[in-house]
Every structure is written in structure tokens, then in C-alpha cells.
Amino acid sequence: MADLQTSDPSTDTEPRRRFTQPGRDGVPALLVKVLFLGVVVGTAIALSPALVGNGSWFFLGAIWVVAAILVATYATGRALPAKYLVPGTLMLALFVVYPIALTAKTSFTNYGDGTRNDKQTTVDQIVGSSVTRSADSPQYNLTVATDGDPASGPFTYFLVPQDDPESVFEGTADGLEEDPSGVTLDNGRVTAVDGYTILNIKQISAASDALDEIAVPTDDDTFIVRDGTSEAFEGAPTLVYDEDADTITDTTSDTVYTVAKQGDREYFVDGDGTRISDQSWTANVGTRNYERIATDSQIRTDFAKIFVWNVVFATLSVVGTFLLGLLFAITLNDPRVRGQKIYRALLILPYAIPGFISLLLWSSFYNRDFGLINDLTGLDVNWFGGATTAKIAVLITNLWMGFPYMFLVSTGALQAIPEDLREAATIDGAGGFAGFRRITFPLLLVTVAPLLVATFAFNFNNFGAIYLLTGGGPFTPENPTAGGTDILISYLYRLAFGAGGVQIGFASAVSVVLFVITGVMAALQFRATRSLEDVN
């Protein structure tokens, strides 16, 4: 490995020098460069109007900064290292740093089910959906018409009461007028009006913002509002929002709803604390989500127990799959074995089946009464019924899922070890197992150790293996939130998305914590594996 790395730059110097001199690359390279930069700038220009329209200033800035960086890097001949570093750095920022920053930002809010909108939207929705049909109010057949432009109006409603299909009303924001002139009635619906254009369904939909302004007032403090595109009804909003006082008043009962905090959310509530609606809104909660992780007594006791099993699970998964994969690799690496290719293909099969399908299948294998495993072995083990057997089942399945990868990796690493090293060892008297232990295995570890660390980190957060197999179970009646096979990620998933609906703010705080834990463990392991490199 080390040899390869040091030889890399020397083989690269030739093409690299050519790239340092722009203009001498030849026409095709220049064309590619111009085309690429053109696409970059073109994309930025094309996206700008939409971003300005949405007011997304952050993204607008980000896009132009990225475009500027790309142009500055590749259009000029200077800053050679940047040409190699910029693409990777941008990708890192886009796909790693940005999501992490966004997650961290969300972790300080209460964003989730019931708090997805901002306050203004929530108030608009509560008030807007309070329009109630007045008692036995007539339903009208509605025709929307305009004596101006179908897109901008002004618009007029022509209304025919459904219970009196012979009479016609003309409605505008000024009020209702009976029996307008020049109206053609057909089957209880106005189909033509002299001097007016009748809007079709698409035009009504397009003009909906302007039409929303039209509420035709009637005599008794109600309004005629459209319902869809062909009907209208008489009704009135029963709730009124007072922006200065920040209260909502129910006009039918004169109840005043004020903003009050219930739990970690704000609602509009009346004097007794009864909510007007379950709708709350997004708010900053500071470090509350982190405090909840740290102080909730249930979470604290569960966390320690689950952490231990999490480490055991990840360690045993890595060690088990590595040993089994290595065993197969060594066996099949022996030239005396016939049909190596067939065996290798067969061994890789578990790896070729999509993981979630194998997991669901394995889950059914463990069924006590109808599962394959008890059927074949004649056992009567209630696999997922007890914590210990469930843990064993999870480990067996994960072993099956994971060993082909280790087999592939080990096979590759074994074949990369020069044959003469082993021959030399045999001549020195270290043949057989001693040769393997002292020569082959250490050399193998140099290649494989970083992958073992990566596999550990993967298994540490192997959500699918737990969630699809046991769902974290079995659970005890006292504690339905932490199960016998739960690892941190499956447990925290349940906390954040299980009972009480989706709590994205809390889930983000939890992911940040988990990110730190996994990061620290991976860093420690990489430091430990660095000593292996001394072998070479």
C-alpha cells in the first residue's frame, strides 16, 4: 500500500504539468472547459430569478459564490492545487457539512407534527377554516364571469339558488342584486351574460387569488363564498384574529382565545385552557431538546443499557463476519481447492440479495410456530420472545448478511500479499499456522483494518438490521420504549417518531448526539489502527 502511495505522484507529474499551462492543452480541452464553465454560470443565471422570487437569499448567494469559485479556479492558470481540491471540497460542503449544519439548526426548534407552520400561517388556517355554513343557508349554482380580462377581472358571481332554479342573483363585493339583465339560464345555471365572459374551470383556478377577495355580503352579516368552481354557499367566519392583542375571538360565543404555553408548545386557549385547535407553530426552544435527552430519567436508564448492547452488537458483528469471511477466503485461496469460482460466487450470494428483503425473510424464519428455523431444527425456541434469544437471532442474521463482504475484502487482501514473502517465511521455518499468524495476518490487517473500523461504525448505526428483524423487541410491559435488541439508533428513532407523533426537532438533537458518539469512537479506532501501519 505504502509503495503504491509514494509512486502515485511520480506517475502523475506528466499530465499534471500539461494542465498547468492553459491554452496549450489543445482545442478539445479548452472547449470542454469553456462548456463546463458556461454550464455553471448558465445554471446560476437560470436559477436566480426563481430564487429572487422566493426570497431565498441564502441559496442565491451560495449559488453565485460556488459559480465564482469554479470560474476563478478553472478559468485562470493559477492555483493549481485548488483545481484538484475544489470539486471534492464543494461536494463535502454540499453533501456532508450542509446537512449536518441544517440538522444542528433544527435541533434547537420544536419542529414536528403540529408545529410545521409558522404562526401567521397557523392563525390564517384556524381563522380561514372557521367559515361555517349558516343554518339552512341556500346552496347556489355559481357562474364566475368578468366584463374585463379573464385573468385579472373585475369578477362577478352569477348565482342561482339550487332550491329556486328560476331566479338569478348578481353578486360582487358590493352586494347582491336580484334579476340582472341579459342573462341566459340553462338548467339552473347561468350559461351566458351579455357583455361578460364566462370563466371556465381553468380560468377560475388561475384567478383564485383575486376571487378569494370576493365575499359577497348578504343582508344578515354573512357572505356568499364560492365552494369549488361551480357552487357557492352562504356562511361567515366565526373566528376573528386581533393582531395587536394577539388573540382570536369566537364571534358566536364571544370566547377570547389567548396564546398560552402547554408542554413545550404554544396554542390559542380559552380561559379554562381548552385549545381552539391542536395546531401550534414552529418556535425556537433553545437547548430544550438536548436537556430532554440529558434529564429524562427513562432515557437516562435506557441509554446506558442500550449503549452497552450497541457496542457488543457492533463488535460481535464485525469480529464474527471478519473471522467467517477470512476463513472462507483462506480456504478458497488455496490453489488445491477445485471450483474456486463457483464457491466464491455462491458465497457472495447473500450480498447480492437486497438487505431489507433478507431481513424480512429472516424475521419470518424465526417465527416460533411457523418459522423455518424451528421447523428444520425441531427446536421450540421462542426466538423473539426473550431478550437473549432475540439478541442471538440478530447476531446470526447479521453474520449471514455481513460475511460475504468480509470474504471479498479478505480474498482481495490475501491475493495482494506477495507470494515470495510467504516462501521466504517457509524457508525460515515459519510455515503453516505460524506463517499465517506472523506474516499473512499482520499484512492482511494493514489493508483490512480501516474497513473493519468502517464496518464497526456502520453496524453501530445498523438501523435496518434491528428495525426490520425484531423491531427492537422484545419489550417489557413496564417499558415499551426500550426493547431487548434495541441499539441507539432504533431506540432514538422510536423516541422521535413513535409515540406522540413526529418530533423532528428532538430527532435532530438526538442525531447530533449520536453523530458525536460515533465520530469519537471512529476517531479512537483509527488512532488504534494506525499502529498497524508500522508493520510495513
Next chain:
Amino acid sequence: MRRLSRTLGPVAVAVLALTAAGCGGGSGSGSGSSDADSTSSSSPSADGGGGDADLLVWTDALKIDAVKQVAEDFGEANGINVKVQAISEDLQGSFVTADAAGNGPDVVVGAHDWIGNLVQNGAIDPLNLAPDELSGYSEKAVQATTYDGKLYGVPYGIEALALYRNTEVVPDEPASMDDAIAAGEAAVKAGKVDSALNLPVGELGDAYHMEPILTSFGGYIFSYDDATGYDAQDVGIGKEGSVKAAEEISRLAKAKVLRTSISGDNSIALFTSGKAAFLVSGPWALADVKKAGFDYAIQPVPGFDGEEAAAPFMGAQAFMVAANGKNKDIAQEFVNNGVNSEDAMMSLYEGTQLPPAMTAVQDQVDDADLSVFTEAANAAAPMPAIPAMASVWEPLGKAYAAIVSGKDPVSTIQSAGDTITKAIADAG
């Protein structure tokens, strides 16, 4: 050297191809975004955006054909372009997220028990159907789709659990659950079947399928009031009726009638392969049972001897109008008049084979099995749609599973009640 060039040649070609593809992709996305930009900037004057569709409907993969039929009929009648998309994974969650981001559908077709969550997220708008239009639907369906005193969906199908019986194993209709279990156990003893009663429990529990037992013993999840609906402050789990139900569940588990090895995944398949005498399931199992090749009978789930009638959960499938759809007027028109008609309801019934919610269609349908389900649904209680229900499913299901695996029924159900009450308080 020749060997090297031979291996490098194809590699170089591949790299070039990839670069070209990358460039192509880059320019493609560039022009694509400018397209999107042009439609969005012209949308206020033109047709409200939303791609090329004037009405976008989301439904699940099972119902897409039926929904498509109705939507296309509406589109043709009104000269508009209709698009129906199936969201196969987590339709409710995807809809809430997409609607909040402003790129969701105009209409969503889903179960009524989503309404509470959709309303608290401001994802759907109330409907304003006239009272005489609503009277055309079965009372339970309207009750189910009404939330906080407002109608949020036009129901088209209703469903509830019923009791399937393999009549080749048990010829006589049982009058009570006890009779059914006794007959089933006799059949197991005689070696005719492996399981007396397939009532899904699973390792993680199944509060939905256990509801008939809970209610037969007078248990309830939330108290119900006709005027105000379900009351999240009055949790019935842990109280007297639920304790009696838990004791019965424990007894049935000891008799191996209820087993964690029977879950929603395998209960229907085990019944259709002739391994069970009875099955508790909904209309969704009907197609498989019909194909099973033995004689069967369906009846509403009976109660236990001397106890109350069993009341399983009733569910309604409904069309709902998205709050942030791009074509809200057309969406409202579609739901109010396109879906809310006898022809559309008939077509939805034929496409989904769900017991219809419209009474006029119920009367036309001549199918003995479906009328049993209609009867069962009309006798059942609508599944609570309030958001607090999210705090119930998991702890209650797990408590049932624990009781079936041999834990003490009384303390288990009581601690489940405590957990649920605490979770509801925590959720605010």
C-alpha cells in the same frame, strides 16, 4: 507497454464517456431548472403551475386504478388535465412534508384516522358539503370524516374487522366468541387445523385487531361523546373493562388460542392455506379467502358470552383537499362534485372492492360478503382520529403482546395505561 495501453485504452474511453455524461447531466439540469423557472414565473397568469396537470391526486398503490378512473372521468368532463400518483411508502408522512413545502398534491386519498394529524399540521382544508348531500352517506362514515365539528373528507369506502370461518372445519355459525373458540379448539384437537383462531398478535402486538376483545369486556381507549368526539383526557386503558379484557387475553394465550407467532403478516395466509378454523380480518382479506378453494362464511365479530357486543374499529377511506395545493378550486370541485356522486362512488366500489360509504351504492351492491362488512362497519366505532392516538398504538400493542407471552395481565395493562397517559401529557 502494450499491455498497459491495452488496459488503459478502455479505461480512458470510459472516463471520457463519464465526463461527457457529467457535462450532459449538468447542462440538462441547467435547462431543466430554467424550464421549471419559466413555468413558475408564468403560473400566476396561466394555470396555477403544478407541472402540466390541472389536478394532482395522491393515493396509495392499491387504490390507484380506481382513483385514476374517477379522476380521469372528472378531467374529461371538465376539459382539464388530471394526474394521479401512487405513493407506496408512508403516504401520510410524504403528504404532510410535501404539502408544507408547497409541492404536494391537490387532493389526497387516505384513511380517516389521519385527519387529526393532517389538521394539526395544517395540511388539509375543511369541506362545505350541504347537509342534504351528506345524508347520502352512511352515518358512521360521516362521523369518521368529521373532526372538530367540520367535515374534512368525502368518504367512499368503509372497513371493519369481521370473523371469517372455514365452514369445512366448523359448519355452524357461532353465536358468541366463546362458541367460536370452543369450536376452533375442537377442530385443533381433531387435527383438522393448527390454529383455532387467527387473531394477529405478533411479537410487537396489534392493538387494532385486539379491539373487539377489549370492547366486548367494556374496555375502551378514549371515551366518546357524540357532541365533542373522542376525549384524549379520558384514557380507558388500565381501567376495569380493559383489565377484564386483559385477563381473558391471558387465559386465551395460555390455551394457545392467541399466539405471538400469528401476526398481520401471516394470519391471512395461514387461514387461506386451511391451517386455521377462524380468522379475524377486514375486507382486504376477502380476495385471498375467495381464492383459497374452500367454503367460508363471514359474520361480524361476536362478543363473549354474557358480555357486551364486540365493537371493532371502523375505518373510512376518503378524498381530502390539500391546504397548500396549487389548484385548490379544482380540487374542491373534484371532491365536492366529481367524487361526491353515485357514478363515481360505484366506480370506486368496483375498483377497490371496499364496502361503499354511500348508502345508495350500498343498496345496489348485491354481495353477501360485502353486506356483512357493511353491517360490521356500521356497528363499529370510528377509529379515533385525534393526534393523541399516536401515543396509544405502540404501548397498547406491546402490552397485549406481553400478556400473550405470559406476563401478568393486570399489572401489564395498568402500566400500559400509565405509559399512554404520560405520553399524551408529554406530547402536549
